[in-house]
Amino acid sequence: MIKANKHRIQTYIESLARFTATPGNGTTRLSYSKEDAAARRYIKQEMANLGLSVREDAVGNIYGKLEGALKNAPAVIIGSHFDSVPNGGSFDGPAGIIAGLEVAALFQEYGLEPQYPLEVIAMIEEEGSRFGGGVLGSRMIAGQITPADLYEMKDSIGLSAAAAMEKLGFNAADICSARRTGNDVKAFLELHIEQGPLLEEGAQDVGIVQMIVGMTEIRITVRGRSGHAGTTPMEGRADALAAAVSILNELPGIASDESDLPVLTVGKLDVLPNGANVIPNQVVFTVDIRSANSDTIKRILRKIDKLVADAERPGISLSIDELLYAEPVEMSANIQSLLIGNCEKLGLRYRKMVSGAGHDAMIFAGFTDTGLIFVPSKDGISHTPEEWTDYAQLQKGIEVAFETIVQLTEAKEKSSNTEM
Numbered sequence: 575m576i577k578a579n580k581h582r583i584q585t586y587i588e589s590l591a592r593f594t595a596t597p598g599n600g601t602t603r604l605s606y607s608k609e610d611a612a613a614r615r616y617i618k619q620e621m622a623n624l625g626l627s628v629r630e631d632a633v634g635n636i637y638g639k640l641e642g643a644l645k646n647a648p649a650v651i652i653g654s655h656f657d658s659v660p661n662g663g664s665f666d667g668p669a670g671i672i673a674g675l676e677v678a679a680l681f682q683e684y685g686l687e688p689q690y691p692l693e694v695i696a697m698i699e700e701e702g703s704r705f706g707g708g709v710l711g712s713r714m715i716a717g718q719i720t721p722a723d724l725y726e727m728k729d730s731i732g733l734s735a736a737a738a739m740e741k742l743g744f745n746a747a748d749i750c751s752a753r754r755t756g757n758d759v760k761a762f763l764e765l766h767i768e769q770g771p772l773l774e775e776g777a778q779d780v781g782i783v784q785m786i787v788g789m790t791e792i793r794i795t796v797r798g799r800s801g802h803a804g805t806t807p808m809e810g811r812a813d814a815l816a817a818a819v820s821i822l823n824e825l826p827g828i829a830s831d832e833s834d835l836p837v838l839t840v841g842k843l844d845v846l847p848n849g850a851n852v853i854p855n856q857v858v859f860t861v862d863i864r865s866a867n868s869d870t871i872k873r874i875l876r877k878i879d880k881l882v883a884d885a886e887r888p889g890i891s892l893s894i895d896e897l898l899y900a901e902p903v904e905m906s907a908n909i910q911s912l913l914i915g916n917c918e919k920l921g922l923r924y925r926k927m928v929s930g931a932g933h934d935a936m937i938f939a940g941f942t943d944t945g946l947i948f949v950p951s952k953d954g955i956s957h958t959p960e961e962w963t964d965y966a967q968l969q970k971g972i973e974v975a976f977e978t979i980v981q982l983t984e985a986k987e988k989s990s991n992t993e994m
């Protein structure tokens with residue numbers, strides 16, 4: 575049985591963690607930043623050290639390729655993203671890239687030749703921390719983003735994604751060349767930290783994701799009428815916040831009334847003009863709804879529509895905008911059964927699970943066979959400097975990924991002594 579190299583895995587993680595804008599306070603690595611450029615140099619160097627042929631696509635995703643024996647065959651891709659949230663951890667994203675590097679290292683060390691080419695990928699802007707929306711690197715690969723979109727997306731200082739990538743030498747206008755399809759990608763495998771407590775609570779080594787939940791984000795705007803807090807009588811006010819609260823109060827109950835455990839979160843709320851002595855004339859808040867069942871999401875949305883309509887009254891008007899709608903996505907049944915078989919072969923404890931977080935895998939699943947492996951997160955936490963996965967746990971997950979990549983690429987030993 576081939577063992578992954580725990581020391582090498584640790585070195586990769588610790589090395590990538592150095593590329594942060596907030597040393598001593600977690601990983602802050604926004605796409606196309608100085609830290610991105612430095613991490614990019616490191617990843618490309620490590621890929622080259624492993625004998626991979628290295629390239630970056632037009633928008634800055636990094637590939638390292640190990641040619642297969644079959645000519646012009648579709649590739650098996652393994653990887654994840656290397657951007658982070660502000661003050662995030664060292665594992666969210668890098669764990670999956672390092673899984674790819676370690677798998678490639680094991681191929682070289684043990685003289686394995688893939689029939690189908692193996693590509694390790696490091697993607698940009700999964701978190702959406704700089705330009706919003708998220709999974710941008712994979713959405714560009716899937717052909718879901720146009721050059722015009724990249725000019726429209728702005729960071730907090732108003733710089734467009736197109737301009738930011740051009741500063742690093744990439745070319746938004748050439749985004750089409752970054753496109754991959756089911757014709758040239760045979761399969762995609764991502765290893766990611768769980769970011770939740772289930773594996774640790776169950777003392778399990780590996781999570782095999784069956785599906786990624788559907789997610790919807792809407793923005794509700796409530797418009798009322800300002801007035802002086804002291805001189806405007808209570809009667810006849812059009813207080814936007816009071817109207818918003820009538821909706822906010824009902825929202826958690828709408829989710830908990832459903833039997834299949836959807837989750838609903840209001841994470842952002844702006845009150846305007848936000849003065850202590852002014853009646854609010856506008857309130858804007860987001861609602862994030864996730865469920866494994868798209869009918870549940872649609873039912874919740876209909877109930878919210880009704881709540882919003884019922885909140886209309888003289889002086890108060892409301893509107894709803896949809897910011898994101900993603901259907902639940904199933905992971906490949908074939909890859910799930912390979913993963914299960916490999917966990918059993920390696921004697922690892924595993925569980926099947928649903929991912930409540932979005933990942934690049936959900937975009938790849940739109941055009942190729944896709945698998946997603948989770949490894950345990952200590953105390954279930956992530957997106958903080960304390961985010962942690964034991965290297966021994968990461969090693970186990972990577973060994974499952976390695977066995978699965980050997981099968982997907984139909985790798986063979988280079989020497990012809992297989993009859994011995």
Ligand SMILES: [Zn+2]
Pocket residue numbers: 655666667700766
């Ligand atoms: Zn991630």
